[in-house]
Amino acid sequence: MKIGILTYYGDLNCGTNLQAFSTLRAVKSIYPNDCVEIIPFHGFNPDIRPYLSNCTIRSLLRDWSRIRKYRQFKQQQLEVKNDRIIQSPQEALAYIKARRYDTIFIGADTLLELNRLPQHYDGLSAYWLSPEIKARKILLAASAKNIEYDKLSHKQKADMEATLLDFSAFGVRDDMTRQLISHFIPGDKIVSIPDPTFSLEIDYHPIQSYLQKKQMLIPDKCICIHCYRTDKWAGSVAARLKTQGYTIASFRPMPWADLVLNDLSPLEQVGVFRYFHFVITHRFHEGIFSIKNKVPVLLYVSENTDLKTSNGDSKYSDLMKLFGLYPTNILDSGTIDAERILSQIPIALEAHNKNRQKLDKTLQDLSDRYIDFIKNTHI
Numbered sequence: 001m002k003i004g005i006l007t008y009y010g011d012l013n014c015g016t017n018l019q020a021f022s023t024l025r026a027v028k029s030i031y032p033n034d035c036v037e038i039i040p041f042h043g044f045n046p047d048i049r050p051y052l053s054n055c056t057i058r059s060l061l062r063d064w065s066r067i068r069k070y071r072q073f074k075q076q077q078l079e080v081k082n083d084r085i086i087q088s089p090q091e092a093l094a095y096i097k098a099r100r101y102d103t104i105f106i107g108a109d110t111l112l113e114l115n116r117l118p119q120h121y122d123g124l125s126a127y128w129l130s131p132e133i134k135a136r137k138i139l140l141a142a143s144a145k146n147i148e149y150d151k152l153s154h155k156q157k158a159d160m161e162a163t164l165l166d167f168s169a170f171g172v173r174d175d176m177t178r179q180l181i182s183h184f185i186p187g188d189k190i191v192s193i194p195d196p197t198f199s200l201e202i203d204y205h206p207i208q209s210y211l212q213k214k215q216m217l218i219p220d221k222c223i224c225i226h227c228y229r230t231d232k233w234a235g236s237v238a239a240r241l242k243t244q245g246y247t248i249a250s251f252r253p254m255p256w257a258d259l260v261l262n263d264l265s266p267l268e269q270v271g272v273f274r275y276f277h278f279v280i281t282h283r284f285h286e287g288i289f290s291i292k293n294k295v296p297v298l299l300y301v302s303e304n305t306d307l308k309t310s311n312g313d314s315k316y317s318d319l320m321k322l323f324g325l326y327p328t329n330i331l332d333s334g335t336i337d338a339e340r341i342l343s344q345i346p347i348a349l350e351a352h353n354k355n356r357q358k359l360d361k362t363l364q365d366l367s368d369r370y371i372d373f374i375k376n377t378h379i
Contacts, residue, residue, distance in 0.1 A: 015285025
């Protein structure tokens with residue numbers, strides 16, 4: 001049997017690549033005698049560029065090292081060598097159809113989003129597939145990001161219903177996607193399953209080799225701040241934390257960072273979280289990586305982000321609710337400034353420490369649920 005995994009991969013986002021890696025490993029483990037591959041297709045240009053804000057010659061050299069590592073990861077770990085960018089949904093569907101898959105897993109990540117469609121195109125992206133592709137189709141921890149049913153066009157609703165009725169199983173990652181799909185499919189057929197990275201067993205050898213090669217020691221009191229370059233509060237937060245004896249790390253060049261870690265591979269980055277005392281981030285998967293490494297995290301959702309629906313729901317809040325860390329370990333409403341971040345850190349630390357046993361149990365349960373869902377698709 002030939003199995004395709006339709007997913008995002010290949011950009012410079014650690015979480016995107018590791019969810020693809022985790023999906024590939026999980027499906028291969030359950031279908032060991034079949035041909036399993038990531039479908040070598042992108043519906044848009046993957047974002048592959050160095051950080052240009054606050055950059056120096058040294059940081060640019062580290063960025064080029066990161067780009068090289070990500071290319072190697074795509075070829076070696078994801079086993080993708082000749083991928084194609086096809087922006088036309090019709091041409092992309094024809095390409096996928098020609099590869100003659102028996103089964104296609106669609107997910108994970110925000111694969112079902114519609115904000116990357118060609119201008120004036122009234123339809124769905126190729127990631128939704130279509131009834132003309134005769135493979136067995138399974139949603140696997142897929143997310144529709146911020147799509148709201150009432151904002152879809154009549155044609156999009158008709159196309160969505162037609163393609164979903166042709167699916168064999170529905171595993172969604174968040175409540176927003178469940179609510180959307182429930183307009184077309186009975187709710188009892190839709191299963192909420194976690195992100196694939198919960199099933200990833202972290203290998204710490206890559207980050208240990210990195211630190212040894214760099215002769216780098218990350219202090220016990222190190223806080224990682226991963227923010228947007230436009231987050232003006234970050235410098236003030238870093239300065240205040242430094243007066244309390246903390247070392248500040250960042251995954252992008254920032255003038256206030258003591259450690260700039262912008263040359264890590266995906267496997268190095270997922271392991272480096274174990275060395276942090278605390279993490280402040282706007283990245284969904286970094287919330288997962290922090291919890292998997294038993295490190296307290298404070299997630300924040302920008303006030304103007306497109307990751308929320310009009311009623312304020314987000315995949316971030318869903319994630320924190322899974323672990324009993326909502327609303328203590330997330331800022332998903334209101335204005336975010338330095339004082340608010342600083343006052344929330346001790347609250348987030350206390351909530352994490354109180355829930356340590358629950359966190360460990362929940363991590364195992366989520367990994368089991370993800371693997372069990374794939375096992376149940378085996379025929």
